[in-house]
Each structure stands twice: as C-alpha cells, then as structure tokens.
Amino acid sequence: MYPWNHRTVMVTALLALAGIVGCAQQETSERSQGPDPLEMTPEAYAEYLVFESGSFRLDQPVQEGGDARQRMEQDEIQRLCSETRNRPPADVAGRIVRRARESIRYPEDGIQLGDWRKGAELARSGYGYRVGHRNDDPDRTAGGNCYACHQMDPDELGYGNLGPSLTNYGELRGQGESVRRFVYEMIYNPHAYFPCTNMPRFGVNDFLSQESISHIMAYLLDPESPVNPGIEPGEGERRGL
Amino acid sequence: MLRRLLWYSILLSGLACVPAVASDSPYLTKRQQLMMLAESNPAELTLWKGEELFHEKRGPKNASLEACDFGLGPGVLEGAYVQMPRYFEDASRVMDLESRIIYCMKTLQGFTEEDEPIARKHSSADHTADLVALYTYIASQSDGMKWDPPMEHPMEKLTRDAGEVLFYRRAGKMDFGCVSCHSEQRKRIRLSYLPSVHQPEEWAKAISWPAYRIGHGVVRSSQHRVRGCYWQMRQAGLNFGSEASIAILSFWTDRARGHVATLPDLKR
Structure with missing residues (x-):
C-alpha cells in the first residue's frame, strides 16, 4: 500500500x-x-x-x-x-x-496443484482477517470464500452468482501449464485480466498463502475433484470451449 | 364462460391486494415466505417495549423523551424517521435516528455515555437494548411512508455526497466497497439475494431498519447493518453513530427517496 x-x-x-x-x-x-x-x-x-x-x-x-x-x-x-x-x-x-501484471509473483518451484480436499474446505470458508467489534484468529487459516460468488461442486447448492460458474472448470480446460498459469494469475491478481473486477486480489493482498492457492487450484482443476464431475457430449462446444 | 370470468376477476382482485412488488426483483419476490410471516413480526414486542420506555420518566433528570425533537418539532414522531438523517441546529451536526435518541437521552434525561441505556447499543438473545427498542418504536411511526430525507442544509447535501464517495470506495484486504455487493440486481452471496442501490423499490425495502433478523433472533438497526458490512469487507471497524456511518446512511436513504419504508421490517 x-x-x-x-x-x-x-x-x-x-x-x-x-x-x-x-x-x-x-x-x-x-x-x-x-x-x-x-x-x-x-x-x-x-x-x-x-x-x-x-x-x-x-x-x-x-x-x-x-x-x-x-x-x-x-x-x-x-x-x-x-x-x-x-x-x-x-x-x-x-x-x-x-x-496488475507487474504485481504477480510466482512460486519458486513452479505452479503446482495441491490437495483438492483441502481446497474444498478453503473454497467454503469465509474466515479470516475481519477486524472491528470481533476479530478473526490469525492462527486459523483464512479461506477463499469462493462459494460466496461462484458455483463449483454442482452438489453444493449454497453458491452465489456474483462471479461466473466454475463447475467443470478443469474438465473443460485441462490442467496444462497455460491453464495453471492463468488460474494462478486470476487468483493472485484478477485485474490483470479484468480491470476493476469485484474479485479480491488474493495473492497481492496476502490473503491466501501460496499453499492455500495451490489447494484451491487443485479443487478447480484436479480431475478427481467434485468440481469436475464431467459433462455431456457437446457441452464444451455449446459453452464456446 | 361467465363463471370463468368471475373466477378470473376474483383472482385478479386478490393479486391487487398483494403489496406492489417489482416482479423482476428476486430480492423482493424470493422473500414471499418472509412477506407472509411479516403479518406477525416479532419486532412488535420490541416496539411495545420502546413505546413504554419513550413515555417513561427516566434518568437523573427524571424525564421522558416526549419533548425530544426528531426534526418535525418536540414529540412529533409521525413521519420523523423517513426524514432522517437530518441536520440539527442544536447539535450542529447531521444525525441519524439512533444518534438523535442518544442525544435526547443525554440532554433531556441526563444519561451519560457510560450508563447502561446508552452504553448498550445492540440487543443480544437474552436482552433487548433500550436503544433498539426506542428506535423500533419511533421508526414504526413512519411505517408505510416514503423515504424523504431533507437536503436543504448544505451539511445534509455534503454528508450524502461524501456517503456516495464512501459507497464506491474500495479498500481493505479484499478490495471491497459497498458497491461490490449492491450495484447489480439478481445477484446473490451464497443463497442470499442482494439489494441493488440502482433499484429503488428493493433498495427502499433493504434499508428498512429496524428489522427483526430471523438469523439473529433479535431486532437489528441500520448502524448494526453498516458495521457488519465493514467487518465483512475487511476494512477498519466502523464506530457506532460516527460521521462516516451517518454519511453512508444519508446516501443510502437518499437512494430510496420516494419509495415506501417497511417499519419495522423482517429480514433473513
């Protein structure tokens, strides 16, 4: 700042x-x-x-x-x-x-996917960094609160719609180097692609650790993650992917 | 045929009785269940407590609040709240209803900031704050009226305009401002539909505080709402009745101008 x-x-x-x-x-x-x-x-x-x-x-x-x-x-x-x-x-x-592009810092050992199960918890958690009449415990891991704004696992019904649906994100795009890089940058500083987006800059603002980002990325991209249950034939084309 | 027509007309007349709701506002229509419940709003209990407290002689000066001027003259409650925040000459500042009640509890009744009736700003499950009760009673005297905050005094205008700047001001560890959640219709956080500042009808309902909050089990105030927003935004804690809080309330009330207040309201 x-x-x-x-x-x-x-x-x-x-x-x-x-x-x-x-x-x-x-x-x-x-x-x-x-x-x-x-x-x-x-x-x-x-x-x-x-x-x-x-x-x-x-x-x-x-x-x-x-x-x-x-x-x-x-x-x-x-x-x-x-x-x-x-x-x-x-x-x-x-x-x-x-x-925004200048602000992005990458992990030293490359952009890796973590554990999607931990990512699932972090995507649901809205805990962390609140201050005022009640203060969040700094020793508890902060969540990304993705579900506040995005659909992810289609079985989770309590999702918001301020952001686009991310269901089947990995299924539709794969887990290649360029996809991982884009997802990392979107979480780290989304203004690099969408100037003045509502989405927080989880990396620049030190809101999520590198480890937490890797878990959330796994939740989005890992083929085993419930975010990627698979699609009907032709759905990719219909969604322009 | 005639019978069918009759049925249609009955049906239509029934619909006409339902309070006017913008059918394209999920913030309003997805709350049908709340609207049905609204016939028996638990906030009435708080309202009755407030009515008693208002007329009771209390405090070191053993006085009631009946002489308190909420902007329309001493003791005039009807329509006072929908015409706030307002600049008060005697206090030389713009006040919202909650600040004005505290002002009168001090000047008329002699209570201090440390005394329980003023010190306790919000209710808990086992205790209804006097302040919330008084606020609920006084606000209820504007139920069904249109929001109409005065803009004659230059401080009223400046306060509203600064409130607008604050509404759009993004800061904090999540880069949020009020604008992040309240500028588009049909948007939700999780399952909760968010009111948009650009849709005056749903906005007028949204700013209708006091409201019994089902999730909290007590009546909450506009000060409580705006404090919660800053907390969730990860900005600094907002002080009760502060100038900034009143600026935001002034802007949000102005944006509901001409649309009907529901007082007290029932919210999720």
Whole structure:
C-alpha cells in the first residue's frame, strides 16, 4: 500500500489550510476543532471522514501486523477503480492491467496443484482477517470464500452468482501449464485480466498463502475433484470451449 | 364462460391486494415466505417495549423523551424517521435516528455515555437494548411512508455526497466497497439475494431498519447493518453513530427517496 499517495497529500494540505482558517475564526465559530467541512469537496470530506473524524477504529491491530489504518489506505488499483466506479476508461484500464501484471509473483518451484480436499474446505470458508467489534484468529487459516460468488461442486447448492460458474472448470480446460498459469494469475491478481473486477486480489493482498492457492487450484482443476464431475457430449462446444 | 370470468376477476382482485412488488426483483419476490410471516413480526414486542420506555420518566433528570425533537418539532414522531438523517441546529451536526435518541437521552434525561441505556447499543438473545427498542418504536411511526430525507442544509447535501464517495470506495484486504455487493440486481452471496442501490423499490425495502433478523433472533438497526458490512469487507471497524456511518446512511436513504419504508421490517 502507498500511505502517501497524492490524495492523502492533497487532503492533508487541505486540512492544514482549513486549520489555519479555523484558528482565525475560533472565537466566533462553534466548530472550533478541526476544519470546516463545507469548505471541502465531497471527495475530500470523505477522506476526512475515513482518516480524521474518528469514525473508524484505525488504531486497532490487524492480523497481518500494523494497524487498521493500513486497511483504509488505498493503493493505486483500489483508488482508480473507486474513482471510475469500476468502469475505467480504456487508458485507465490499460494502466490497471499493467500494474496488475507487474504485481504477480510466482512460486519458486513452479505452479503446482495441491490437495483438492483441502481446497474444498478453503473454497467454503469465509474466515479470516475481519477486524472491528470481533476479530478473526490469525492462527486459523483464512479461506477463499469462493462459494460466496461462484458455483463449483454442482452438489453444493449454497453458491452465489456474483462471479461466473466454475463447475467443470478443469474438465473443460485441462490442467496444462497455460491453464495453471492463468488460474494462478486470476487468483493472485484478477485485474490483470479484468480491470476493476469485484474479485479480491488474493495473492497481492496476502490473503491466501501460496499453499492455500495451490489447494484451491487443485479443487478447480484436479480431475478427481467434485468440481469436475464431467459433462455431456457437446457441452464444451455449446459453452464456446 | 361467465363463471370463468368471475373466477378470473376474483383472482385478479386478490393479486391487487398483494403489496406492489417489482416482479423482476428476486430480492423482493424470493422473500414471499418472509412477506407472509411479516403479518406477525416479532419486532412488535420490541416496539411495545420502546413505546413504554419513550413515555417513561427516566434518568437523573427524571424525564421522558416526549419533548425530544426528531426534526418535525418536540414529540412529533409521525413521519420523523423517513426524514432522517437530518441536520440539527442544536447539535450542529447531521444525525441519524439512533444518534438523535442518544442525544435526547443525554440532554433531556441526563444519561451519560457510560450508563447502561446508552452504553448498550445492540440487543443480544437474552436482552433487548433500550436503544433498539426506542428506535423500533419511533421508526414504526413512519411505517408505510416514503423515504424523504431533507437536503436543504448544505451539511445534509455534503454528508450524502461524501456517503456516495464512501459507497464506491474500495479498500481493505479484499478490495471491497459497498458497491461490490449492491450495484447489480439478481445477484446473490451464497443463497442470499442482494439489494441493488440502482433499484429503488428493493433498495427502499433493504434499508428498512429496524428489522427483526430471523438469523439473529433479535431486532437489528441500520448502524448494526453498516458495521457488519465493514467487518465483512475487511476494512477498519466502523464506530457506532460516527460521521462516516451517518454519511453512508444519508446516501443510502437518499437512494430510496420516494419509495415506501417497511417499519419495522423482517429480514433473513
């Protein structure tokens, strides 16, 4: 994360300025503490609300070390997607894709498939990294919560539809080097393919470990995994694969 | 033939009695069972407790809340909640209903932040928080009315506009913002249909807090909802009644403008 992106600097400068004005008016103004929000743009006021107003528990320790302030500071991709409301114009989208590609780090011993049974648990688990009124235990493995948004094992009925169905993902595509690479990159930083996607960057954000990613990949691609029960003849063609 | 026509007309008139629902909104229609249950919403028990508490003389100043001004004049409850959040001159800030109740519990009744009636913000299985009960009673006096938050004061506008920025603001360990779950219709997390901010009819129902949450077994508030969202998003914990929380509530209420509030509601 970049704690001193241009926005933070701008807001700080604005607040400093407003502070000076505020001092001069202290005698008459009821709002003697802090700047006058009405001098701010909605964007600047929103940043003030996040970082200066005491609205969030910024000093609370977080599982990855440090405090919750880091969670609120936006990196470039978060900022660009917020500003363009997830519909980046072509030049911004290109920049996001480039940044995302640069961010991807690969396992030293190549992209391997782990244990699909462990992947099945991780795909169901929504545990990990929550802070605030209740804190997730950092010693418990964080889940990928894939089922919140994707269909996978067709026998699991409790699946969401914010993302596409992944049933028979490996059956339809195989487990070759290029497929493994694509799936790894999609989990690590999906903005490399879909700029401003809703999907979290599980790798860049250190949400899932390399080991967890390998298990989830096995769950998706392993022919033995219930995600790949097989398809009717011709279904691949119908789905354009 | 005539008989069949008669049957059709009875059927049609029956349908007309069902509350108007956008048939293409699964968020609304897949909740038929909830809608049927809504005839006997357990939140009524909380509402009755709130009504008693509202009129009871309490606190160090031994006063009721009957003189509290929720924006339409002292003691006027009807329609007050659908016209909040609102800027209050006496407090010099924009307040949601929960913040306003606390303000009056302090100024009229003399309670402090540490006293149980204010300190306990949410209910548990074995204890209904006074605050939730009061909130449920006062909100119920706006049932069936249209959301209509005031936008005359510049702080009301700024608060709403900043709330909109926060709605789209992605951050945290999962890169989520409110927008991630609430910008498209017919989307689900697991089996739960998500309301879209772009569909005012389902949005008006979705922001209808207080609601008895079947999964929790108690009545929950809008502050409780928005806190839970930030928790799930893996952003920092959001403080109760904070300026940022009210900005989000202000934006979400504005997006339901002109559509009917269900108070108290019944949710999953």
